[in-house]
Amino acid sequence: MTAEEHNKTLATLHFIYGAMHGLTLLGLLLLVFVVEIATLGANSISSFWVASGVVAFVVLLFAVGLLPLAVGYGLTKRKRWAKPLGLALAVISLVNIPIGTALGIYAFKFFRSEGGIKLYGGKASTTGEGELQEALSSAQPLMKWADRMK
Numbered sequence: 001m002t003a004e005e006h007n008k009t010l011a012t013l014h015f016i017y018g019a020m021h022g023l024t025l026l027g028l029l030l031l032v033f034v035v036e037i038a039t040l041g042a043n044s045i046s047s048f049w050v051a052s053g054v055v056a057f058v059v060l061l062f063a064v065g066l067l068p069l070a071v072g073y074g075l076t077k078r079k080r081w082a083k084p085l086g087l088a089l090a091v092i093s094l095v096n097i098p099i100g101t102a103l104g105i106y107a108f109k110f111f112r113s114e115g116g117i118k119l120y121g122g123k124a125s126t127t128g129e130g131e132l133q134e135a136l137s138s139a140q141p142l143m144k145w146a147d148r149m150k
Contacts, residue, residue: 003115006132010110011075013103013139014086017093018068025061063092083111083120102138109135 001009032053071089074082090107093100109132110116117123 001129001133001136003113003119006110006113006115006136007075007078007119009136009139010086010107011072013106014068014072014075014089016145017099017103018065018072020099021068022061022065025057025065029057064096067092078119080120083116083122087111098138099141102135106132106135106139 067085067089071082071086073079074085086107090104092104093107094104095101111120111122113129113132115132
């Protein structure tokens with residue numbers, strides 16, 4: 001694959017990753033509202049815990065829902081800010097086993113490859129096309145799922 005194809009693949013994977021997590025969090029929010037409405041008479045949750053939950057939800061929505069969408073957009077338009085943001089997201093996504101881990105490794109390998117350096121700048125690395133293809137093979141289940149959704 002060429003560097004442009006790897007860039008397009010990585011952008012698509014970030015869009016899918018962000019959509020999966022964002023929609024999951026919105027579903028969780030809907031569930032919380034339904035439970036809150038169903039138990040309207042029993043106000044057993046203090047306002048401190050409600051505020052803490054809202055803050056945690058907003059942070060999670062930004063980190064795993066909106067940030068991948070921003071990185072995917074930046075990669076699609078080949079913006080320079082997409083590389084540092086993508087690397088930061090790769091670190092965050094490594095915790096999410098197995099999909100986030102595969103995406104994080106693939107992002108690291110791409111940005112450090114010769115093609116990634118040509119597109120986004122940076123220092124030269126010893127990552128070759130073979131290692132990039134190996135990292136891409138970890139993301140194949142997510143890509144197959146995306147193809148079925150088209």
